[in-house]
Amino acid sequence: MILLMQEWFSSWLKKPVAKRVYLDHAAATPMCVAAREVMAPLLVESFGNPSAIHTEGQAAQSVIESARAQVARTLGVRSAGVTFVSGGTEANALAIVGHLTARVRAGAAWSDLEVVSTPLEHPSVLATLSELATRGVTVRMAAVNEVGVVTPAALTAVLRAQTALITMAYVNSEIGTIQPVSSLVRTVRAFTRAHNLPKITVHLDAAQAPLWLPCQLARLGVDTLSLDGGKCGGPKGSGAVVVHGEVALAPVLWGGGQEHGLRPGTENVLAIAGFAAALAWAQKNVDERAIRVRALRDAGIDQLQALVPGAVLNGPVGEERVANNINISIPGLDTEYAVVALDVAGIAASTKSACAGIGGGESVVVRAITGDAARARSTIRLTLGPDSKATDIPLVARVLMDQVALMGTLTQ
């Protein structure tokens, strides 16, 4: 009987979420089975405060330290290099403001510090950079090319002796551009060597990467990495800053000494456990998953361009584009409305980053790479998932064809 119950519970946890065609994985991923399985028992167990020395506290502590070791193993860093936070936004704040705060505590003035980034960053980075600017930090934006890539030359052009930190997204959340991270890091290291400068910290916002690209820090060459559990099969409200080597950080919230003094507040045991399980799952077969989904993506791009009049692809093709991202513009079309029409047809899609707000307005990213306002106002982003099927994009194409035809009728 008990066995039967456990079987039912286990199959419930494995229940596929989407009966619909869900093509908004860049905004939120369903929780993977591994995350659900590790989290379900924690709804009734391990409720202690991990800072408490009693059995209940130590049980909770043990959950988070196992999770920390799992993340460390997955990303090839020491456990001490993993700091759990409440999501990607806080992770970017800690990696960016936390690092500069540590430099200020060590004696630098805010106005002595420069940060290099790109105009295509996620709102959590752009808003954080604005905050730094109000404190006196100089922020320099590296130019991006027509598909959103930062070239070594473009990066070198904005490096200065005062550059303390470089921050950029591994994968752009709207157009899927993958930055040539290793090559850019080599450029940075060559710059500091050539001018005999102290190390420039390189931070990578990897929120969109774990399902599609290897994220081991040593391989990438970066110093810090930020992650968001809700974008890689884990729970929302989870994430981490991961450090390789020695990088000074200071907390951006204030209180107890949790997370080696970097993140005060009782640890979110449930979210931490789910995040670690999801990240390990996401990275395990990442190459195989990327190859499979990239084929769907490329077929989908071809179908959309062939079938939907006026559709143009935004961002790169091939290996420079993350495996799951399709972003097209249909200039003239009200794509907010098209997304609603897709929804009615059983398809979840988006126009741009969910963090950029629900309202209308153009895609800052597409405007930056194309300079074309009409194109930036008419984006549709389709982000595939591990379970996406070859039949998904043809369904999208059909709805968009109808929308374009309707637009033709209305404007006649």
Next chain:
Amino acid sequence: MILLMQEWFSSWLKKPVAKRVYLDHAAATPMCVAAREVMAPLLVESFGNPSAIHTEGQAAQSVIESARAQVARTLGVRSAGVTFVSGGTEANALAIVGHLTARVRAGAAWSDLEVVSTPLEHPSVLATLSELATRGVTVRMAAVNEVGVVTPAALTAVLRAQTALITMAYVNSEIGTIQPVSSLVRTVRAFTRAHNLPKITVHLDAAQAPLWLPCQLARLGVDTLSLDGGKCGGPKGSGAVVVHGEVALAPVLWGGGQEHGLRPGTENVLAIAGFAAALAWAQKNVDERAIRVRALRDAGIDQLQALVPGAVLNGPVGEERVANNINISIPGLDTEYAVVALDVAGIAASTKSACAGIGGGESVVVRAITGDAARARSTIRLTLGPDSKATDIPLVARVLMDQVALMGTLTQ
């Protein structure tokens, strides 16, 4: 069959956590059944990004807006006054730094602003006040009496024309002192009226209150309230800043426009739902629960003082003390070790606030009210829960008697 499964699932969710005697509810509460029941389905459902306009996104949005309405109803405020955050620490940061940042944005200089607090605050408030001091804010500490109470006269003594904000804990997390909030708020309002000053914002850190005291803001007279889900039967990593009336706030993290622009980052749907359910449950029968547990507390204090040689109570008695808190000192005893001995005997207790760190060292709170270092080094905190029994404290007394006897043997 399905019915049978659901019955099993439901009974699993109702499973009592503690086979042991758990007396550390101030550090962490087990999740209440209401929170578990609302969270379990969310492990497999409503995974969308609440900022997305498609069905999945709107389902998630609907979960958080229902939760917001539930919190608003529970605390007697408008839904727009509820901002969900990642826990009590972040809630205090947003209510304190967020409010002063808003004043600075409106034209004030940091150095024009004063904040009034008490020396007994939680680390998340004390560290936040230190941060403000580095920005130039003057922080004035109101004197507390020998049981930790701030009197109207002590508060008036530190009010100034420049006072922008008063922040204090409703219930002290270590010694259980309940501040006479309504009376203190009347004092503040009388002060501003008498000197024809603008409104002083009154913030209450209510993390320790929801299970034991009514928290409706209008009744208390306060402007903002911070809460932590993990201390009132909800999940860790959840909390809120709740505003009554008009109070300017600015975000303390930077990014998207979520939570009416006050808290960027994808909303933690799971934690928000669990928090709202727990808070409603905690506040529902709060008076009845407090009366029942207060009787256990008072019997327990009598038993400990009668049986444990040298035991002295820290903090107030009667109505000035929160219903679930017992805090004694046994000067000379290594109470860190005693807590371990209690643990071995099946009892979870603590020496002080979990956020004050695992290590030794004295209780800042007990030192502040008694000025007695030996007493501050030898505290034991027992915080009862809704399910505590009359037999719990006698078990504690027996272990402590043994510890004291052992100490006598060793020092002979």
